[in-house]
Amino acid sequence: MNNRRTLKIAKIETETDDIKTYSFKYSLNAKPGQFIMLTDFEGGEKPFSISDCTEDVFSITVKRIGEFTSHLFQKRVGDYVSIRGAYGSSFFISKGKVLLVGGGYAVPTFYFLSKVLKENGTEVTLINGARTKDEHLFSKKFNGLGIKVINTTDDGSFGEKGTSVDVAKRMLNNQRENGKMFDFVYASGPEMMMKALQPLLDNVEYEFLLERYMKCAIGICGNCTMDPLGIRLCVEGPVLPKKLVEQLTEFGKYHRDASGKRIKY
Amino acid sequence: MRKRLKTKFLGIEVNSPLVLPAGIMDMSFSGLSVSAKNGAGVVTSKSLTLEPRMGHKGPVVAEFASGLLNAMGLCNPGIMDGLTEINQFKERSDTPVIVSVFATNTDDFSELTKHVNKSRGDFLELNLSCPNVFDEFGIPLAASKDEVFKIVKTVKEISRLPIIVKLSPNVYDIVEIALAAEKAGADVLCLINTVGPGMLINTKMVKPVLFNKFGGLSGPCIKPVALKLIYQTYSAVNIPIIGMGGVTIGEDAIEMIMAGATLVGVGTAVYYRGVEVFNKINDEIIEFMNKSNYDSLEDIPKLEKLNE
Numbered sequence: 147m148n149n150r151r152t153l154k155i156a157k158i159e160t161e162t163d164d165i166k167t168y169s170f171k172y173s174l175n176a177k178p179g180q181f182i183m184l185t186d187f188e189g190g191e192k193p194f195s196i197s198d199c200t201e202d203v204f205s206i207t208v209k210r211i212g213e214f215t216s217h218l219f220q221k222r223v224g225d226y227v228s229i230r231g232a233y234g235s236s237f238f239i240s241k242g243k244v245l246l247v248g249g250g251y252a253v254p255t256f257y258f259l260s261k262v263l264k265e266n267g268t269e270v271t272l273i274n275g276a277r278t279k280d281e282h283l284f285s286k287k288f289n290g291l292g293i294k295v296i297n298t299t300d301d302g303s304f305g306e307k308g309t310s311v312d313v314a315k316r317m318l319n320n321q322r323e324n325g326k327m328f329d330f331v332y333a334s335g336p337e338m339m340m341k342a343l344q345p346l347l348d349n350v351e352y353e354f355l356l357e358r359y360m361k362c363a364i365g366i367c368g369n370c371t372m373d374p375l376g377i378r379l380c381v382e383g384p385v386l387p388k389k390l391v392e393q394l395t396e397f398g399k400y401h402r403d404a405s406g407k408r409i410k411y
Numbered sequence: 412m413r414k415r416l417k418t419k420f421l422g423i424e425v426n427s428p429l430v431l432p433a434g435i436m437d438m439s440f441s442g443l444s445v446s447a448k449n450g451a452g453v454v455t456s457k458s459l460t461l462e463p464r465m466g467h468k469g470p471v472v473a474e475f476a477s478g479l480l481n482a483m484g485l486c487n488p489g490i491m492d493g494l495t496e497i498n499q500f501k502e503r504s505d506t507p508v509i510v511s512v513f514a515t516n517t518d519d520f521s522e523l524t525k526h527v528n529k530s531r532g533d534f535l536e537l538n539l540s541c542p543n544v545f546d547e548f549g550i551p552l553a554a555s556k557d558e559v560f561k562i563v564k565t566v567k568e569i570s571r572l573p574i575i576v577k578l579s580p581n582v583y584d585i586v587e588i589a590l591a592a593e594k595a596g597a598d599v600l601c602l603i604n605t606v607g608p609g610m611l612i613n614t615k616m617v618k619p620v621l622f623n624k625f626g627g628l629s630g631p632c633i634k635p636v637a638l639k640l641i642y643q644t645y646s647a648v649n650i651p652i653i654g655m656g657g658v659t660i661g662e663d664a665i666e667m668i669m670a671g672a673t674l675v676g677v678g679t680a681v682y683y684r685g686v687e688v689f690n691k692i693n694d695e696i697i698e699f700m701n702k703s704n705y706d707s708l709e710d711i712p713k714l715e716k717l718n719e
Contacts, residue, residue, distance in 0.1 A: 149474070183470070185469060187470075187618035187619065187622070191622070192469070226616050228613060361472075361486075362471060362472045362481075363472075364474070365686075366435050366436060366479075366678075366679070367434075367438070367472070368435065368439065371438060371442040371445070372441065373440065374503075376436070376441035376443075376445035378686075405488045405489070406438040406492070
């Protein structure tokens, strides 16, 4: 049952001042949307979405947001870290024509998903949003995939001006007029971005990649359960389908911190 | 079929002898609901403290061949928020709830008890035996029969709810501790808490796997220790026992009952068999009862008590 693997960092790419991609030579066999738990046995252990996974290499893309990630940013190629996983649910691989709505540092997981969708013959349109140009991620990597990409920033410093949801709204409205709707919508980003997107998706199936404070990642500690269903985001999530997201009363309202205390958005 | 698993526990009707123990999927009302819906007869809250606790950094769990090692560090949202979760659970479910509390002294236990008195909880569990906060609080209170007696006696005088005392397996003589709790007025004993603590080492990085270095051991490997301690305790006391420690399949639960347990805790097995584990074990208990022609849980025989 022990699936801990202690691996050397094989490659580090600097994406922005605060975001790096770490790659490992290991056959993880993960699916898009899944995550790993990563530790150095010094600074704690945190979950990270998998941003790419091939037969023998996988990558995670990390934003420096606190003590743990600052510590991780000191690591160099060849240093050991220890991981367990891959854990959790993965994205449904839809046929036809799909829309990916991404925001901020949650976008890289869509790189892995886009690759798998593309191999499946699915027509992918990605809205890749960030607050500013400096925080915008993976634009070159996505261009290399041969999918349709619309880049957007809140301040207009890169791509279109506006949020991912603004662009999604326009595209979904256009589609409705043409009578040619997307077959499936995926979203990964800040929870309030997805909350704003949700009302636009009445007529289409979707999946959201959600985040909650995870500790054990094996479904026993209860820290990441979501109300009122008691969904354990580390096991039944982090990717949840429309029919579950619609029932989550805490979605877009509150989450729980490390103590289990409710924190309002 | 499952009607045959109904039993009365201190006058309260329970649908199954299976108990969700403290520390498993019990941070929120919705977490408790999952176990209740999946066949647990009684659910226990996270051990609540007066103030919120963030718990230890990760890794908080480590898997190994025949069990789990954990050191969560008593993370919980604090008594007030914790009771709100319990009350919200009770609005949605008839399943009895054990409110577990943790403190390090009599005064704090008293204050916690006063809060619990105002809640919709059904039982009060005194966690005297968390093994994972040694750096902060030292040896668990459950190691001292005098401390156990003092705390249980004080809490008994003010508690509106029946009192369950959670005992540690990591003591020289559990029977003298159990007798002290009984003498002080405990209504129920709950044993065992996790074993050890133990440790695991990552050999490539030469580091303990758990951030806390040491953690309590649970899972199939601790069942024999649990059975022995439950049997010894059952032989000595006259109050009911909630038996737990490594119960993974129906037959494990039967062993617990034969060793002297009235109700049986199922915790780490959620990791091995999913949240459906309670109903799986319920079905396995019924299958055993059918084969052996036992009509009710009370028909399942217990071992002859040890001689004094």
